[in-house]
Amino acid sequence: MQQARGQLLLFTDADCEPFPGWVEQMMAPFADPEIVGVKGSYRTRQLSLVARFAQAEYEEKYARRRWMRQIDFIDIYAAAYRRDVFLTQGGFNAELLRNQDQEFSFRLARAGYKLVFAPQALLYHQHPTTVWCYAWRKVRIGRWKVRIHALHPSKAFRDSYTLWTQKAQIVFVPVVSLAVAAAVLGLIPWSVAAIPAVLDFITCAPLMINATRHGWQVVLLAPLFACVRALALGLGITWGLLSWGLLGHVRQAVSR
DSSP states (O other), rough: OOOOOOSEEEEOOOEEEEEHHHHHHGGGGGGGTEEEEEEEEEOOOOOOOOHHHHHHHHHHHHHHHHOOSBBBBOOOOOOOEEEHHHHTOOSSOOTHHHOOOHHHHHHHHTTEEEEEEEEEEEEEEEESSSHHHHHHHHHHHHHHHHHHHHHHHGGGGGOOSOOHHHOOOOOOHHHHHHHHHHHHHTTSHHHEEEEEEHHHHHHHHHHHHHHHOOOOOHHHHHHHHHHHHHHHHHHHHHHHHIIIIIIHHHHHHHHO
């Protein structure tokens, strides 16, 4: 980035294939001098159910962003920044092994810079094709989100990327599991155990609607995939809290 000589820096990933005209679409918003960062969007040609669900998941987030005048989250798979601002703001945090793009976006937004979504800046992506790979990816994302939110606490409650339904599912899924176990043991009636299950299903409705373009199989399996996502993210968050929360206090105690 320091060796670059252009005014803009564009990023994509090794598992991405930009559409023709991607560069032009990424550059177009910079005609507004107030805009400092631009985010593009995914498409997929994959046929596996998991990959199609992953695409529906992204499209649910895109649908929300289309109505935002500015955002606070740019993924590095389709990212563009003004080079001078990128360098003066310190660029990506090299101490983070994941989610560096998320942390940098939050830092720019906190400094008052304008970031926008360019939905027509398209590229194909290779999504996970197995449930295990998808879940493991979410576990790692959840773990590193703990570090990001430690640096930007307010973003744990609201950002332009994470939907409230996804956050609710992280809470509802373990609650549903406990409620079902309690009902099996006869501790509570099944009618009571069904309440969190129904609420969890309701949070999946927008995702299921977005999944219709990817086939009815994806629509029907979306609640199950959402449960896998919630469990994986919850496990990752727990891992992160244990890694950087509890262990951090232990290290401080030992150092004293």
